[in-house]
Amino acid sequence: MKKEEAAAVQSGYPGWSGHFRREPEVPFARRGRHLTDLIVGKLLFIVALLAILIVFFIIGFLLRDGYQIVLEIGLWNFLAGMDWNPAGPTPSFGILPLIVGTLLVTALAMAIAVPLSMATAIYIAEIAGPRTKEVIKPAVELLAGIPSVVYGFFGLILLTEWIRILFDRPSGSSWLAGSILLAIMAIPTITSVAEDALSSVPREFREGSLALGATRWQTIRRVVVPGALSGITAAVILGMGRAIGETMAVLMVTGNAAIIPEPITNVFSPVRTLTGTLGIEMGEVAFGSMHYHALFGVAVVLLVITLAVNGLARFIIHRIQMTPARSRASGAFMQSVHNLIPVSLPRQAKRRVIHPRTTQRFAFLLISLGVVIVLAALGVILLEIIVNGAGAISLEFLTAPPSNLGREGGIFPAIVGTLYLVAGALAVALPIGIATAIYLIEYTADTRLTRGIRAAVDLLNGTPSIVFGLFGFAFLVLFLNFGVSLIAGQITLGLMILPTIIRTTEESLRSIPKSLREGSYALGASKWQTIWRVVLPPALPGIITGAILSIGRAAGETAPIMFTAVVFSSRYLPSSLSEPVMALPYHLFILTTSVPGADNQKFGTALVLLMMVLSIYLVAILVRRRYNRATVM
Amino acid sequence: MDDSTILETRDLNLWYGPKQALLNISIRVPKNTVTALIGPSGCGKSTLLRCFNRMNDLIDSARITGQILFEGDDIYADRTDVYTIREKIGMVFQKPNPFPKSIYENVAYGPRIHGERHKEMLDDIVETSLRRAALWDEVKDRLHEPALALSGGQQQRLCIARSLAVEPRVILMDEPCSALDPIATAKIEDLIIRLARDYTVIIVTHNMQQAARASEYTGFMYMGRLVEFDRTQQIFEDPAEELTENYITGRFG
Known part of the structure; x- marks a missing residue:
C-alpha cells in the first residue's frame, strides 16, 4: 500500500499495478457501450410503440366491425x-x-x-x-x-x-x-x-x-x-x-x-x-x-x-x-x-x-x-x-378428468389448462410490459409520445375484460384463423394483464431514487449498465408483485377466454398451442349455469379456483410487505 | 500555471430553459490540489461542478456554450465519450448514495462496468480503494454486508472509495458533508486533504471554515458569475473584490 502510493505520486496520478483496462489511444474514444445504448434504446422504443399500436388496433378492429350495424339500421335506432x-x-x-x-x-x-x-x-x-x-x-x-x-x-x-x-x-x-x-x-x-x-x-x-x-x-x-x-x-x-x-x-x-x-x-x-x-x-x-x-x-x-x-x-x-x-x-x-x-x-x-x-x-x-x-x-x-x-375435494377430484358432463370425475384438465393459460399470458405480457415501462421511465421525459403511451395504457386498463374476449374471438380465432385454441386465450389474457404489468413496473422503477442513477453515471456507467445493474435489481420485488397480481387476475378471468380458448369437457390435456383447453373459471361457469345435479362438483371447483387465486394474491401481499420493510432508504 | 492546470473552462455559459445559470465562467483548476467553490445558495456553484463531468447532460433543459478543457481536450467535443469523461472525473454527492448492494459490490461496481472480471483484481481494487478512503479498517470484516447498514459518514466515505475504484484523476464533491455530523465531517475533511496528494479535488461547500481548512484554492461565485478565484489564503485574508469580502465576513449569504 505504502509503496503503491509512492508510485502513484511519482507517476503524477494514481494507478495500481495491473491496470484493469487499456488506455484508449484517442483521449475519449467511443466504445461499444454507445452502440449497446443505442440498440437497447431503439428496441425498447419499438416495444413501447407496439403497446400503443395494440391499443389502437383493438379499438380500430371493434369499430370496423361495429360500424356496420350503424350503417344498416342507423345510429338512433341502434342506441334508442x-x-x-x-x-x-x-x-x-x-x-x-x-x-x-x-x-x-x-x-x-x-x-x-x-x-x-x-x-x-x-x-x-x-x-x-x-x-x-x-x-x-x-x-x-x-x-x-x-x-x-x-x-x-x-x-x-x-x-x-x-x-x-x-x-x-x-x-x-x-x-x-x-x-x-x-x-x-x-x-x-x-x-x-x-x-x-x-x-x-x-x-x-x-x-x-x-x-x-x-x-x-x-x-x-x-x-x-x-x-x-x-x-x-x-x-x-x-x-x-x-x-x-x-x-x-x-x-x-x-x-x-x-x-x-x-x-x-x-x-x-x-x-x-x-x-x-x-x-x-x-x-x-x-x-x-x-x-x-x-x-x-x-x-x-x-x-x-x-x-x-x-x-x-x-x-x-x-x-x-x-x-x-x-x-x-x-x-x-x-x-x-x-x-x-x-x-x-x-x-x-x-x-x-x-x-x-x-x-x-x-x-x-x-x-x-x-x-x-x-x-x-x-x-x-x-x-x-x-x-x-x-367435501368434494378428493385426490380423484384433483387428478382425474371429468365424466358425465362434469357430474362425476375430477377437474384435473381444468387445473392444468388454467396453468397453461396463465403461463402463456405472462410470456406475452411480461416482456412487452416491462420493456414499455423501462422505456417510459428511463428513456423519455414527459413528451407527447410518452403521454400518448400512458393514455393508451390507461385506456387498455379500463377496458372491460369481455371486450378483450370479443377482440380475441373476432381477431385471433376468426380473422387469423387460430380457432378456439390455447394460444388465442393466452394472447387475449396477455393483452388484458399488460396494463397492470406496465403500471406496477413503472411504479417500482419510479420509486428508485434518482441519486442512485446519478451515482452510477458519475462512475462512467452507460445508460444501459445503470438500468441493468443499479435500477432494476432493487425494483425487482415491485415488478414481481405486479406479475403475481396479474397471475391472480388471469387465473380467475372467464370472459376473455370463454370464446377464445376453452371447451367445457375434455378428457385430455392439449398437446399443442392450437388445441382448446379446459379452464377452472369456465368449468365453474358451465357447471353452475348449464349442468343440473352437479352440486358437489360446483362447490369443489369453486373452492379450488378460490384457493388457487387467493393463495396467489396472498403471496403478492407477502412479497410486498417484506419488500416495504426491507427498503429503509 | 499552464502545465499544472488539469481542468479549464473558457467563457462557459449555461441555461436551464430560459434562465441563465452560469455567466462567462473562466477558471483554471490546478492539478493535485483541493479547490473549493463557495457562494450563497443558487449562485451556480453546483451547476458549475456538474459541468465538469457532464452530469448536466441528464437535465434535458440544460444548454451550454463555451469550452471545458480536461488536460487540454474539450470534453463537450463531438468525438468525446461522455462515459470516459465520467470515469476520469468522478463525483461524490451531497447525500451519500450507496447502491443497495453489499459494501464490496459498491466498490467493485465501477471496475466491473468497465470490464474487470477477475476476482483477485477486484479484491485488490476494493481493498486499495477502501484503504484510500480511510474506511478499510472499519469494514474489512463485513465487506459483504449491505452498504445501507453503514452510518452516514461511513456511507459517504464508501461513495468516495467507490469513485476512487475507477481511477479518476479529478474528484468532484458536491457539499459532501452537508448531511453529516461534525465528527464524520472532520474525517471526510482529513480524507480530502490526503486525497489531494494523488488526485485533484474540487469541492462545493456552504461551509466557509471547511473551505479555509481543506482547500488550497478558492473560487467565490455569486449569481452565476465567478467573482474571484485565488489561493484560499488570499481569498480569506485579503480578497480583491468587495463582494467576496462581504460574503466571507458574513454580511450576506
Missing part, C-alpha cells in the same frame, strides 16, 4: 331502439334496454357500495389501531381477489335464493341481485383508493382541529373528508368503472331479460346489461351477420361508457397530483376551523341538543356497522364455499 331481439323472425337491434339495464344495476350497486366503502375507508384510515388495520386491509384486498365467476356462482346459488325467499318472489334473479354482487365487487376498489386519499391528508390538519376542542368525528367530517374529497370522488368513479365492465357475475344473477323494469324502480325485475349480452350471445352468433355486427356495436358503446368514466377518474386524480396536498386541504381546513369555533364557546355549546360526543358515538357505531357488513360479506362467501366445497 326499445327492442333487442336479434334472433327473432324480424330481428331488431335496439340497445336502449341494455344501456338502461347497465345504468340501473351500476347505480344501485354504487348506492350500496359507496356508504359501505366510505365507512371501511374511514375506519381503516382514521379509527382502527395498527393491529386491526393489519387484519382489515388484507381482508378487503381479498375481496378484490375473488374471481368474478365465483361471485356469480355465489350469487346464483345463494343470493338469488335468499332474495326469492325473503321477498317472496317467483325468481330471485334480478336487478337487486346484480347490484348487490357488483357492490361487493366494487367495495375493495373504492375502499383502497379512498383510504389512500384520507391518509394523505396532512397530520397537522387533524391536530389543528383536535387542538380546538373538536371531537375525532368532527375532525373526520369537517377536516379530513373534505380535504380528501377529490380523491374520494375518483375512488367512486373508479369503482363505477369496475362495475360497468363486469360481465360474469352480472350475467349469472340478473335474469337477462332485455326489458326496462316496470315501474323503473322495480328492483326485483330482471334486467340485462351490455356486458351480459356480449357474454351470452357472442358464443353462438354467425360470423359477419347483422347480429354479429350489432354485438360489436354493443362492445363499442360499452367501451365508450367505460372510457368516459375512467377518463373522468383519471382527470380528477391528475388534478390532485398537480396540486400539493397542503394547498388542497387548507381551504377545507380554514373553513372547518371557522365551523368549529362555536364549539369552543360555552354559550353556544349549551344550546346544542345533542352533545358532540354522542354524535361521535353514533357515527362510529354506524361506521363499525358498515365495516362489519363488509367483513360479513367476505366471511359468508368464503365460508359457504369452503364448507360446501371441502
Whole structure:
C-alpha cells in the first residue's frame, strides 16, 4: 500500500499495478457501450410503440366491425331502439334496454357500495389501531381477489335464493341481485383508493382541529373528508368503472331479460346489461351477420361508457397530483376551523341538543356497522364455499378428468389448462410490459409520445375484460384463423394483464431514487449498465408483485377466454398451442349455469379456483410487505 | 500555471430553459490540489461542478456554450465519450448514495462496468480503494454486508472509495458533508486533504471554515458569475473584490 502510493505520486496520478483496462489511444474514444445504448434504446422504443399500436388496433378492429350495424339500421335506432331481439323472425337491434339495464344495476350497486366503502375507508384510515388495520386491509384486498365467476356462482346459488325467499318472489334473479354482487365487487376498489386519499391528508390538519376542542368525528367530517374529497370522488368513479365492465357475475344473477323494469324502480325485475349480452350471445352468433355486427356495436358503446368514466377518474386524480396536498386541504381546513369555533364557546355549546360526543358515538357505531357488513360479506362467501366445497375435494377430484358432463370425475384438465393459460399470458405480457415501462421511465421525459403511451395504457386498463374476449374471438380465432385454441386465450389474457404489468413496473422503477442513477453515471456507467445493474435489481420485488397480481387476475378471468380458448369437457390435456383447453373459471361457469345435479362438483371447483387465486394474491401481499420493510432508504 | 492546470473552462455559459445559470465562467483548476467553490445558495456553484463531468447532460433543459478543457481536450467535443469523461472525473454527492448492494459490490461496481472480471483484481481494487478512503479498517470484516447498514459518514466515505475504484484523476464533491455530523465531517475533511496528494479535488461547500481548512484554492461565485478565484489564503485574508469580502465576513449569504 505504502509503496503503491509512492508510485502513484511519482507517476503524477494514481494507478495500481495491473491496470484493469487499456488506455484508449484517442483521449475519449467511443466504445461499444454507445452502440449497446443505442440498440437497447431503439428496441425498447419499438416495444413501447407496439403497446400503443395494440391499443389502437383493438379499438380500430371493434369499430370496423361495429360500424356496420350503424350503417344498416342507423345510429338512433341502434342506441334508442326499445327492442333487442336479434334472433327473432324480424330481428331488431335496439340497445336502449341494455344501456338502461347497465345504468340501473351500476347505480344501485354504487348506492350500496359507496356508504359501505366510505365507512371501511374511514375506519381503516382514521379509527382502527395498527393491529386491526393489519387484519382489515388484507381482508378487503381479498375481496378484490375473488374471481368474478365465483361471485356469480355465489350469487346464483345463494343470493338469488335468499332474495326469492325473503321477498317472496317467483325468481330471485334480478336487478337487486346484480347490484348487490357488483357492490361487493366494487367495495375493495373504492375502499383502497379512498383510504389512500384520507391518509394523505396532512397530520397537522387533524391536530389543528383536535387542538380546538373538536371531537375525532368532527375532525373526520369537517377536516379530513373534505380535504380528501377529490380523491374520494375518483375512488367512486373508479369503482363505477369496475362495475360497468363486469360481465360474469352480472350475467349469472340478473335474469337477462332485455326489458326496462316496470315501474323503473322495480328492483326485483330482471334486467340485462351490455356486458351480459356480449357474454351470452357472442358464443353462438354467425360470423359477419347483422347480429354479429350489432354485438360489436354493443362492445363499442360499452367501451365508450367505460372510457368516459375512467377518463373522468383519471382527470380528477391528475388534478390532485398537480396540486400539493397542503394547498388542497387548507381551504377545507380554514373553513372547518371557522365551523368549529362555536364549539369552543360555552354559550353556544349549551344550546346544542345533542352533545358532540354522542354524535361521535353514533357515527362510529354506524361506521363499525358498515365495516362489519363488509367483513360479513367476505366471511359468508368464503365460508359457504369452503364448507360446501371441502367435501368434494378428493385426490380423484384433483387428478382425474371429468365424466358425465362434469357430474362425476375430477377437474384435473381444468387445473392444468388454467396453468397453461396463465403461463402463456405472462410470456406475452411480461416482456412487452416491462420493456414499455423501462422505456417510459428511463428513456423519455414527459413528451407527447410518452403521454400518448400512458393514455393508451390507461385506456387498455379500463377496458372491460369481455371486450378483450370479443377482440380475441373476432381477431385471433376468426380473422387469423387460430380457432378456439390455447394460444388465442393466452394472447387475449396477455393483452388484458399488460396494463397492470406496465403500471406496477413503472411504479417500482419510479420509486428508485434518482441519486442512485446519478451515482452510477458519475462512475462512467452507460445508460444501459445503470438500468441493468443499479435500477432494476432493487425494483425487482415491485415488478414481481405486479406479475403475481396479474397471475391472480388471469387465473380467475372467464370472459376473455370463454370464446377464445376453452371447451367445457375434455378428457385430455392439449398437446399443442392450437388445441382448446379446459379452464377452472369456465368449468365453474358451465357447471353452475348449464349442468343440473352437479352440486358437489360446483362447490369443489369453486373452492379450488378460490384457493388457487387467493393463495396467489396472498403471496403478492407477502412479497410486498417484506419488500416495504426491507427498503429503509 | 499552464502545465499544472488539469481542468479549464473558457467563457462557459449555461441555461436551464430560459434562465441563465452560469455567466462567462473562466477558471483554471490546478492539478493535485483541493479547490473549493463557495457562494450563497443558487449562485451556480453546483451547476458549475456538474459541468465538469457532464452530469448536466441528464437535465434535458440544460444548454451550454463555451469550452471545458480536461488536460487540454474539450470534453463537450463531438468525438468525446461522455462515459470516459465520467470515469476520469468522478463525483461524490451531497447525500451519500450507496447502491443497495453489499459494501464490496459498491466498490467493485465501477471496475466491473468497465470490464474487470477477475476476482483477485477486484479484491485488490476494493481493498486499495477502501484503504484510500480511510474506511478499510472499519469494514474489512463485513465487506459483504449491505452498504445501507453503514452510518452516514461511513456511507459517504464508501461513495468516495467507490469513485476512487475507477481511477479518476479529478474528484468532484458536491457539499459532501452537508448531511453529516461534525465528527464524520472532520474525517471526510482529513480524507480530502490526503486525497489531494494523488488526485485533484474540487469541492462545493456552504461551509466557509471547511473551505479555509481543506482547500488550497478558492473560487467565490455569486449569481452565476465567478467573482474571484485565488489561493484560499488570499481569498480569506485579503480578497480583491468587495463582494467576496462581504460574503466571507458574513454580511450576506
